[in-house]
Amino acid sequence: MLLLLFVFIFGFGFLAYKRASLISFTLAIGIYLILLSTMDIASNLTLVIYIALAVAINTKTFRQQYVSRHFLKLYRRIMPEMSQTEKEAIDAGTTWWEADLFRGAPDWQKMHNYPAPRLTPEEKAFLEGPVEVACSMVNDHQVCHQDADLSPQLWQYLKDNGFFAMIIKQQYGGLEFSAYAQSRVLQKLSGISTVLASTVGVPNSLGPGELLQHYGTQAQKDHYLPRLASGKEIPCFALTSPEAGSDAGAIPDFGIICKGQWQGKEILGMKITWNKRYITLAPVATVLGLAFKLRDPDGLLGDKPDLGITCALIPTDIAGVNIGRRHLPLNIPFQNGPTSGDEVFFPLDFIIGGPEMAGRGWQMLVECLSVGRGITLPSNSTGAIKMLALATGAYSRIRRQFKVPIGHMEGIEEPLARIGGNAYLMDAVTTMTTGAIDLGEKPSVVSAIVKYHLTDRMQGCVIDAMDIHGGKGICLGPNNYLGRGYQGAPIAITVEGANILTRSLIIYGQGAIRCHPYVLAELDAAQLTDEREALEQFDHAVFGHIGFAVSNFCRSFWLGITNSRFSNSPFDDETKRYYQHMNRFSANLAFLSDIAMAVLGGELKRKERISARLGDILSQLYLCSATLKRFNDDGRQQQDLPLMHWAVRDSLFKAQTALDELLRNFPLPLVGKILRWVLYPTGITLVTTYDALDQEVAQLLQQPSISRDRLGYGQYWAVASNNPVGIQEQTLRDVLAAEKILKKISLTTGKKEPLIFLDKLADEALELGCITEEEAQHLRDTEVGRLASINVDDFSPEQLRMGTSK
Ligand SMILES: Cc1cc2nc3c(=O)[nH]c(=O)nc-3n(C[C@H](O)[C@H](O)[C@H](O)COP(=O)(O)OP(=O)(O)OC[C@H]3O[C@@H](n4cnc5c(N)ncnc54)[C@H](O)[C@@H]3O)c2cc1C
Numbered sequence: 001m002l003l004l005l006f007v008f009i010f011g012f013g014f015l016a017y018k019r020a021s022l023i024s025f026t027l028a029i030g031i032y033l034i035l036l037s038t039m040d041i042a043s044n045l046t047l048v049i050y051i052a053l054a055v056a057i058n059t060k061t062f063r064q065q066y067v068s069r070h071f072l073k074l075y076r077r078i079m080p081e082m083s084q085t086e087k088e089a090i091d092a093g094t095t096w097w098e099a100d101l102f103r104g105a106p107d108w109q110k111m112h113n114y115p116a117p118r119l120t121p122e123e124k125a126f127l128e129g130p131v132e133v134a135c136s137m138v139n140d141h142q143v144c145h146q147d148a149d150l151s152p153q154l155w156q157y158l159k160d161n162g163f164f165a166m167i168i169k170q171q172y173g174g175l176e177f178s179a180y181a182q183s184r185v186l187q188k189l190s191g192i193s194t195v196l197a198s199t200v201g202v203p204n205s206l207g208p209g210e211l212l213q214h215y216g217t218q219a220q221k222d223h224y225l226p227r228l229a230s231g232k233e234i235p236c237f238a239l240t241s242p243e244a245g246s247d248a249g250a251i252p253d254f255g256i257i258c259k260g261q262w263q264g265k266e267i268l269g270m271k272i273t274w275n276k277r278y279i280t281l282a283p284v285a286t287v288l289g290l291a292f293k294l295r296d297p298d299g300l301l302g303d304k305p306d307l308g309i310t311c312a313l314i315p316t317d318i319a320g321v322n323i324g325r326r327h328l329p330l331n332i333p334f335q336n337g338p339t340s341g342d343e344v345f346f347p348l349d350f351i352i353g354g355p356e357m358a359g360r361g362w363q364m365l366v367e368c369l370s371v372g373r374g375i376t377l378p379s380n381s382t383g384a385i386k387m388l389a390l391a392t393g394a395y396s397r398i399r400r401q402f403k404v405p406i407g408h409m410e411g412i413e414e415p416l417a418r419i420g421g422n423a424y425l426m427d428a429v430t431t432m433t434t435g436a437i438d439l440g441e442k443p444s445v446v447s448a449i450v451k452y453h454l455t456d457r458m459q460g461c462v463i464d465a466m467d468i469h470g471g472k473g474i475c476l477g478p479n480n481y482l483g484r485g486y487q488g489a490p491i492a493i494t495v496e497g498a499n500i501l502t503r504s505l506i507i508y509g510q511g512a513i514r515c516h517p518y519v520l521a522e523l524d525a526a527q528l529t530d531e532r533e534a535l536e537q538f539d540h541a542v543f544g545h546i547g548f549a550v551s552n553f554c555r556s557f558w559l560g561i562t563n564s565r566f567s568n569s570p571f572d573d574e575t576k577r578y579y580q581h582m583n584r585f586s587a588n589l590a591f592l593s594d595i596a597m598a599v600l601g602g603e604l605k606r607k608e609r610i611s612a613r614l615g616d617i618l619s620q621l622y623l624c625s626a627t628l629k630r631f632n633d634d635g636r637q638q639q640d641l642p643l644m645h646w647a648v649r650d651s652l653f654k655a656q657t658a659l660d661e662l663l664r665n666f667p668l669p670l671v672g673k674i675l676r677w678v679l680y681p682t683g684i685t686l687v688t689t690y691d692a693l694d695q696e697v698a699q700l701l702q703q704p705s706i707s708r709d710r711l712g713y714g715q716y717w718a719v720a721s722n723n724p725v726g727i728q729e730q731t732l733r734d735v736l737a738a739e740k741i742l743k744k745i746s747l748t749t750g751k752k753e754p755l756i757f758l759d760k761l762a763d764e765a766l767e768l769g770c771i772t773e774e775e776a777q778h779l780r781d782t783e784v785g786r787l788a789s790i791n792v793d794d795f796s797p798e799q800l801r802m803g804t805s806k
Helices: 002-017 022-038 044-058 060-078 084-091 097-102 108-113 121-128 130-137 140-147 152-160 179-192 194-201 208-215 218-229 361-372 376-398 410-438 444-469 483-494 499-515 519-527 531-561 576-605 608-633 638-664 669-679 691-702 706-711 724-749 758-768 773-790
Strands: 235-238 254-262 265-280 287-295 306-315 336-347
Touching: 002 022, 002 531, 022 044, 022 531, 044 060, 060 519, 060 531, 084 361, 084 499, 097 108, 097 444, 097 499, 097 576, 097 608, 108 608, 121 130, 121 179, 130 152, 130 179, 140 194, 152 194, 179 194, 179 376, 179 410, 194 376, 194 483, 208 218, 208 235, 208 287, 208 306, 208 361, 235 265, 254 306, 254 336, 265 287, 265 306, 306 361, 361 444, 376 410, 376 444, 376 483, 376 691, 376 706, 376 724, 376 773, 410 444, 410 608, 410 638, 410 691, 410 706, 444 483, 444 499, 444 608, 499 519, 499 576, 499 608, 519 531, 531 576, 531 669, 576 608, 576 638, 576 669, 608 638, 638 669, 638 691, 638 706, 691 706, 724 758, 724 773, 758 773
Parallel strands: 235 287, 254 287
Antiparallel strands: 254 265, 265 336, 287 306
């Protein structure tokens, strides 16, 4: 009997684990029952009843009439209601690798087969040429403190060299760069100046250029795209208004279809009233992309009085268009300000895509957001962190307190490791995500994941870097490479979907529906008015869904009791266990999603903290897989192991924490307890990073090496007066060489010489004859760099008045 029970549990568990079809299950149970009846354990009557049930459940018409019909009724009662804007947002874009992670059985080989993105020779030349020049032209302190703008020369250079036209097709004079190349450009720019990176990032993100290329009429493309490419036109895009920030679908700005005078003639047009704020580049824009709700009360366009959100392109020199005033976003003075207009009349041709695209604005915006959100802010954040990782590592090695480099103190190693590990992870994530975009994906869920997590990690790392730098990070001035990034971090957190909203509502809200193999099909089927068609489609989806849920339960249980030891991994080395843990989390996520949906139904949308934690599991799995992909695509570099280990352990631990909190706070506490027992029979087991690993990562940041170079690859490291980070990099190398000279001197003097006043020490050592003139000169040069690294700027009171400091 025990053996039979064993065969039953493992046989069916195995079939479920392998996601066997309904017919395979039915046959397997049939064979099992026949076996039992030959052993006189099951009666013939049991067999007959089973055969009748098996035939019924495998006969579509019977199943639909007697089972699926009732499920459909129930489903329609609990189905979440969805507004048109929500539906369009959910439908936008595509799903990609995150869908595999969501579905409980990721195929790792598939992930590793995605090609690693590469730069074309033109893109490489642009990064090494114009981007390097643009970086050399910016003085961030002057921009932020004195001019509140980029210099006119830099503006002109950016326009002349196509910086605002990276997404515009070559046939219109643009650069037509890959998403990966755009990301690399932004990373490099953001390492030297947030204002510069934001100024370049916005026209290449969601805005007139992108919208025109996808939806513009040929005449609009021919007119605007060459002018945008050459920098003759500066675009901005205005969606946000004082009453509608995160809830952008609720904008009160409106247009009325009516007749009016245009260039001396009466034409059919629209009178638009708007009041927008926070609009990047608006103060200097020549063309304003505007989102508003279009109405046609007199039926001049058709029979729909409320056409809905519409996007138009408005030349800003038209009378009645108000621009020019500026906001001051946290002392990071990129051009940003309000715009308004009161009943200003424009032709219908101003609508992007022409009058037939009236009312399609929301769909256009969410589609384009799926791409832009995955490039600009994640890349800016990554560039900032790559620069910070090396700069903070160098500073920690140069700066001494208690006679040792602060980077050798365990307390400093902890935050330093966070910065290093995150720099490795964030670069991996931007590479994998922009690679997906270059493969033709519009990954709406992934772009929300990377926007939230990379800006969030960036903010955490900047705070860590500030703490490590102490007063050096606090006193602003030309030598401070940190303070502006620290001030500006909340901007990245807020724009393109504020982070709390993105985590609580968007990642999982969109992810669950788009990535689940059956939920969208069920929703669509339930909304059909043709009952036969609805039943046909719903039946297919709901039975698939049941099988999927049973399979994920079995996978979760098996992976739980075995601690995922026997599950698949593409590598049999130090990364093997990471893949296995991800198999488990992936199965858990799929299973818990179904349980949460079943228990909460439409309420799940309002249970934001449940939704956020489920989204966190999905997000951490994505970050973790991107890191492992990077490690492999980089050639499985052994020197990078500490960085890879740190990044993977950190995200796996965060996934586990999200799961733990989810179960602890499950809406039905008893269900939460049972789920914990089923999923974690041996308890929560993963530990986060450990001290020795933190130490390895922290030391890696302080010592030049191939691995460290890889971490900062592609950033602006020129040793130039506008780039204190480049100078500090040189100083790090000088200090390490100086330490060897110091040892030589110490042998002669018989005491441990401290690494200060190196110029004086050089003279004394020369007199003692224990070093060469060349070594003495090295000590003098090192002292100059060392002082530049540890010193901060000071100003006369007059200089500190805005607009006078140099
Ligand atoms: C510097 C800067 C540049 C910008 N550039 C542009 C631009 O070029 N064009 C443009 O159109 N807009 C732009 N914006 C606007 C930006 O997109 C909005 O600021 C953003 O959408 C958030 O709106 P809000 O600031 O009004 O915050 P609110 O919407 O008032 O949100 C306040 C808080 O509530 C949270 N929240 C809101 N709803 C929910 C929810 N359902 N669940 C949980 N939390 C929620 C948010 O996450 C946030 O933390 C810019 C903003 C800034 C600051």
